[in-house]
Amino acid sequence: MKLTAQAVHDLAVKCANVGDDGDAVKVEGIVRNYLLSKSRLEEHRDEIVAMLHELPEQFQESKGGGWSFLSAAFDKHGDHWGEHPSMEMLFALGLGLGKVAYVMPREMWRILPGGMPYLVIKD
Secondary structure (H helix, E strand, C coil), rough: CCCCHHHHHHHHHHHEEECCCCCEEECCCCCEEEEEHHHHHCCCCCHHHHHCCCCCCEEECCCCCCCHHHCCCCCCCECCCHHHHHHHHHHHHHHHHHCCCECHHHHHHCCCCHHHHEEEEEE
């Protein structure tokens, strides 16, 4: 799947939890919080994982061990694909699946470049 801001947005809409049906997973993003549907995240797992793997290899656990959020605006081919809101949304989808994790706790982000977290895509 091609990583684009529109593709990430479309997936986020599909995975949003719009009811109080016990299917919700709360995701603490960088500047926003998300309420996503566990079952819809699972339905779209392959698409989400495919887009995460379009990010530079430094984000992957076994290849780079995680990288700065600020580096996610470009894909692994060096092409600019999105801005901060889309980048955060993609990571939120990955966090909701348990496929992405923050490398350091939020309290430590202030010591990182730009005060932005490092994230890792789990193998």
